[in-house]
Amino acid sequence: MKYRTKAFWGSCFLLPLLIGCSSTAQKNKAAIDEAIPGKSSSFKNMKSYPGNVTCGQYLGMGESGFPDYRYFVVVDTVADTRPSKLDIAVFCSDDPKAALNDAFKIDFDAQQPSIEKVLNDFERLKGPLLAYEKDNTYFPFTEQGLQGLIEPKPWDGAMPRNFKEGGYIDRLPVDPWNRDYIYRCDGLGGIRIHYSIKSLGEDGKFGGEGANADISTDQAKYFKHILNL
Helix, strand or coil: CCCCCHHHHHHHHHCCCCCCCCHHHHHHHHHHHHHCCCCHHHCEEEEEECCCEEEEEEEEECCCCCEEEEEEEEECCEEECCCCHHHHHHHCCCCHHHHHHHHHCCCHHHHHHHHHHHHHHHHHHHHHHHHHHHHHCCCCCCCCCHHHHCCCCCECCECCCCCCCCCCCCCCCCCCCCCCCEEECCCECCECCCCEEEECCCCCCCCCCHHHCCEEHHHHHHHHHHHCC
16 A cells, blocks of 8 residues: 555645545544644645654744744644654654664564563553542652552652552552563642653663663553554
């Protein structure tokens, strides 16, 4: 299957009644229009990529205060008008797996079992963490750690406000190398701060490449994207 070119997208977006656009293209266009209202006439370099991705640029206000073209990325109808360089590198690629391998210095195919284990553990912890936040108005902080899901742990001298009887999870998962996950959630003056969970890879050290590379919840969306292709 050949991926659609810029010419296709220009025609598709400007003449939707004359050209039979795919439902995905229409949904992505709607997501872009909602995220960037009134900018559809200023889009350029529109292109679709594997995994229901649309990338391009829209005319907005640059940091200098003058009009400038800025990137956007739409993944499965979810529009991001401020994508990171990594977002663009992985999502806006004709070969996203190769782009991910290059960005993270890994071999996705060779490491897929361990990657899937880490992602599944992130998902397994997500529900208990959200339930804890709902009851206590915040996620466990760094000093409480994930152990704070099993038993109430103090933070800054105070105990959780409404810890669920029996805890939020029976036992904590370990990474593919039988090590505890690294958990961080640092409070900031009442502002909701999201947690971060990380596996340090086979060597158990920060950084690294291949099987030694770290995988965190902040990066999970890239790995999920490849698995869903």
